[in-house]
Amino acid sequence: MRILVTGGAGFIGSHYVRTMLTGGYPGFEDAEVVVFDKLTYAGNLTNLASVADSPRYRFVRGDICVQADLDAALPGVDVVVNFAAESHVDRSIHGAADFVLTNVLGAQQVFEAALRHGVGRVLHVSTDEVYGSIDDGSWTEDHLLEPNSPYSAAKAGSDLIARAYAQTYGLNISITRCSNNYGPFHFPEKVIPLFVTNLLDGERVPLYGEGANVRDWLFVDDHCRGIQLVVEKGLPGEFYNIGGGRELSNKELTEKLLDATGRDWSYVENIVDPRGGGHDLRYSVDYSKTAALGYAPRMSFEDGLALTVQWYRENRAWWEPLKAAAATAHQEAGSQDATA
Structure with missing residues (x-):
């Protein structure tokens, strides 16, 4: 079996690949993985890096928006798992075009290429942010979509295109919607x-407003196990929520992070949320549909x-260069704005 993982060098995609190549998914121990x-x-x-020497691993650099790139990678592929996406809400508010291009057109190109090459199974990874914000209770998969940021609107568009490819063309595709992930290798x-x-560096952290926004936290390994269950058992055109079952306000989360790093509230800077209406108050998913496939989060939030x-x-050595590069890019962007 050969699995193509788009976005497989990112945070969640790389965890899925590492787990696959180290025998973490029963029945897929011999699967070849194309990132x-x-x-x-x-x-x-x-x-x-930890799996790069595996004989079952191959890397292809390509863009999901480019048909020729996909056509070069898809021959012989049995399963496609589409992680590739622009995923940062703040970035989408300041530059929506890239999010629409990658998350909508790019996803459609993946689905079209899967049809073209006769791929037998496709899994599209999405987000709970497509639902908008919920004051009470939890979203089920048939809840109205009310995305509030360009990022979540673009992901909602890709979800509907995925469903259309199942209904119109018979593509065997399922869609997962996860809550907020965390874990190692998460871009800073x-x-x-x-x-x-x-x-850790003794720097202050920005807490928007009073920290009242609530998120459900999902450890990355639990998310990837949920994805694999849907790959194996999900139905075409169906949506599956994957949650962690642990809701925390941003203030509560900040308290836990301060405790974990030995800092106090003097390291917190309360600032006005610059995201305005694009920032939702509360997310909460009902994942009983995925639980019926055998899913349950295993990692407690504290652990x-x-x-x-x-x-x-x-x-x-992993994160310091990334933060330094991001800081440099931000400074250069500021200089360009100032001289425009």
Whole structure:
């Protein structure tokens, strides 16, 4: 069996690949894995260094928006798992075009290429952010889609295109929608790795408003096991929520990160949320449909957070260059804005 993993050098995709190539998914121990990645700022081959010597691993640099790139990688592929996406809400608010291009057109190109090459199974990875914000209760998969940021709107578009490819063309595709992931190898622009790395360096962290926004936290390994279950058991055109079952306000999360790094509230800077209406108050998914396939989160948030913080303590060589490069890019962008 040959599996193509788009976005396989990113945070979640690389975890899925590492687990696959180290025998973590029963029945897939002999699967060949082709990682297809454009290697944007969030894609990093270092994430795959531990499995790069596997005879079952192959890397292809390519863009999901480019038909020729996909056609070069897809022959002989049995399963496609599409992780490739632009995924940062703040970036989408300041530049929506790349998100629409990659997350909508790129996804459609993946589905079309899968049809063209007779791929037997496709899994499209999406997000709970397509639902918008919910004050009480939890979203089921048939809930109205009310995305509020360009990122989540683009992902909602790709979800509907995936369903259309199942209904119109008979593509055997399922869609998963996950809650907020965390864990090792998480790019340090997202809240947990940003806060952890700042605090380890004795720097302050930005808490928007009063920290009232609530998220459900999902350890990356639990998410990937849920994805694999849907690959194996999911139905065509169906959606499956994958949650961690642990909701925390941003203030509660910050308290836990301060405790984990030995810092106090003097390291927290309360700032006005620059994201305005694009930032949702609360996310919460009902994942009973996926649980019926055999899914349940195994990692408690406390254990997962401790593991994650320890990983960042021990892997400065991974994250320090990424933060330095991001800071340089931000400064250059500011200089260009000032002279425009």
